[in-house]
Amino acid sequence: MATTPLPDRSSTATEAPPAWPLELDAERCVGGPGATAERLASLVRLVMRTRGVDQAAASTHCGGCHLRVGVTLAAPDLPTAVERAALLLRSCALDAGLGPVILVSVRVAPPEERGLRAG
Numbered sequence: 001m002a003t004t005p006l007p008d009r010s011s012t013a014t015e016a017p018p019a020w021p022l023e024l025d026a027e028r029c030v031g032g033p034g035a036t037a038e039r040l041a042s043l044v045r046l047v048m049r050t051r052g053v054d055q056a057a058a059s060t061h062c063g064g065c066h067l068r069v070g071v072t073l074a075a076p077d078l079p080t081a082v083e084r085a086a087l088l089l090r091s092c093a094l095d096a097g098l099g100p101v102i103l104v105s106v107r108v109a110p111p112e113e114r115g116l117r118a119g
Contacts, residue, residue: 019054020081021072021109024089026101028065033099035060035067042096047071050088067093067101070109082106 028035040058047056052074059068069089075081086103093101 017074017076019072019074022085023107023109024069024085025105026067026089026103029100033097035064035098039097043092046092046095
């Protein structure tokens with residue numbers, strides 16, 4: 001009796017996880033350091049140094065009280081991507097001198113918005 005071999009799944013283990021284009025909105029703490037162009041550029045540089053990040057951009061809105069950060073990062077699924085992006089934003093904002101931030105929302109960027117703008 002002939003047996004059918006099982007498919008070789010070893011090649012799927014080395015495939016890169018999908019890239020998730022996310023837009024994060026975070027509130028800056030009142031009285032914190034200003035969101036200068038230099039600090040936003042530093043935030044983008046720090047985010048881009050992270051393994052699995054393909055694109056990043058940052059800007060302020062609501063009179064500088066909020067940060068809008070676009071990031072495309074690799075993760076096996078959406079919940080993991082959101083968790084990684086949130087942790088990344090919090091730590092990189094501190095390191096960039098922007099102070100602590102409170103994550104307000106995360107959304108998957110629609111196709112027409114996936115060309116992230118710097119700064």
